[in-house]
Amino acid sequence: MADLVSGLLICLLAVQTIQHDGNRPRTKTNISSVVKPKTFKGWRNTLNHTNQLPARLHPSSNPWLYVNPEDPVTAYTTGILSTRVIPSTYILAMLVGVPSNAYILGFLRVRLRAKSVSTVVLYLNLALSDLLLLLSLALRVHYHFNGNNWIFGETSCRLITALFYGNVYCSAQTIACISLKRYLAVVRPFLYRRLTKTTLAVGTCLVVWFLFGAAVVPELLVRQSYQITQLGVTTCHDVLPLEEKSHSSLMQYRLMLVFLGFIVPFLICIYAHVAVVYHLGQSGCDWRAFIRVSTLVFIIFVVCFLPSGILHIAHHIRLFSSGDDRLYGYYRVAVCLCCFHSCLDPFLCLLVSKTPASELQFISLREIPQRPAVMT
Incomplete structure (x- = not known):
């Protein structure tokens, strides 16, 4: 048929x-x-x-x-999933995440006076990225509630698409940098002490935003909105003619971005968390409270980012090999979890800072008493 x-x-x-x-x-x-x-x-x-x-x-x-x-x-564009469930999820994430991330920016700005400036810089970078991601959802909420019909023009469609996906990768990379910093402080403390931490943290943030720019520029250079005549709507980013010359390289480019923006940060987080928990467990100090909180933060990261990463890769592989596009609707739902992670980050930051071995103290080894088992 x-x-x-x-x-x-x-x-x-x-x-x-x-x-x-x-x-x-x-x-x-x-x-x-x-x-x-x-x-x-x-x-x-x-x-x-x-x-x-x-x-x-x-x-x-x-x-x-x-x-x-x-x-x-047709089922995706006119169905309740894209016209009700997804935008309602975005609204909930914005209501919680925008004020909480704005608050955490002010909270961390005060903490810049503390000794662990490098950690605060990384958390400020994470809060800024999360805030930009959540703010980019406003027009997409209208787009979905309007039956996936984009009325704001091509320029705004390109900008919103670039901000959304660029900040998703930026958040994951910043979390990986925080995990790597924690790993160096616990597992390689002597190397960590020799590093110029503030300069390294600022440089790391600049690298993350450079990768952010590399992720968004291709989305800004190609058309993102197309009129779907049978459905009577103009889609934004959901339907793209990748066999045309202007779009032909996007599929390979996006797979590369998934690798650099998700797979590499995810592997760093796994290795760093396992190594930190193991070394703290072998020490003579009671780190159980911090280990529980750190494990909770890691589990939330996995739950929020892993489904979208897997579905993104699987969708592009199936699309490239057989033209099968049925996974896209599931991928869009999984992306909602990334938005939830952005609104949970401020609470997780506060939770870690309130533990008996708070991260701001934990990262700065000068403030911690003798810990022979950890230092080895």
Whole structure:
């Protein structure tokens, strides 16, 4: 049935092309070629027949994409998952995360006077990244509640998409840097003491934001919004023609970003947490309270970031190998967990700082009594 519908659409496009050949110069544009978008299959249309737009679409110069009515794009775009569940999750994350991250920015700014300036700098970087991520959700909430119909223009679509995904990776990388710093303080304390901690922390944050820029620039350079004629909506980032020259390299680029922005930070966090817990467990001091809190923070990180990372990789592999796009809806739900992590970070930071062996004291080994078992 899908092949039949596809064939009919291609025939209709061919007939329209023949009818208009006499009214315009001949071009070499391939109108009816099938493309593989990031999410759902579509057909690229370069004709600008504004008088044939569905009722919900206003005449514009945005390119059209045709989709198969039986493909998952229709169920996703019109279903309750994308029009109610996802935006409601975003609203909840914003209501909790925006004020809490704003508060933690002020709280940590006061802590800059403490000795462990380097740790505070990393937490400030994390809070700033989380705040930008949550603020980028505002327009996407309207987009989803409006039936996945983007009305704010192409420029804002590119900007919001870049901020969203760039800050997801930025948060994961900053958490990995905090874990690595904790690992050096416990497992390699003599090396840690020789480091210029504040300079290293500032340099690390600059590297993280450089990677953030590398992640967002490609999203800013290509078109993100397309009109879906059958559904009467303009999607933002959800349907992209990756077989076109302007989008062809995005799939490989995004897989590389998943590797650098998620897999590497995730492996660093696993190794650092296991090593820290092991060394503290072997010491003669009672670190049980800190180990419990640190383990809770690590578990929340895994629960929030692991599903989206796995589904992102699996989605791109299936899309690249067979054109199967059915995992995209599940991936979008998993991304909501990353937003929840951004609103939980301030509470986790406060929780760690309130433990008997608070991280701000723990990181600065000069403030800790003799701990022979940890120092070895």
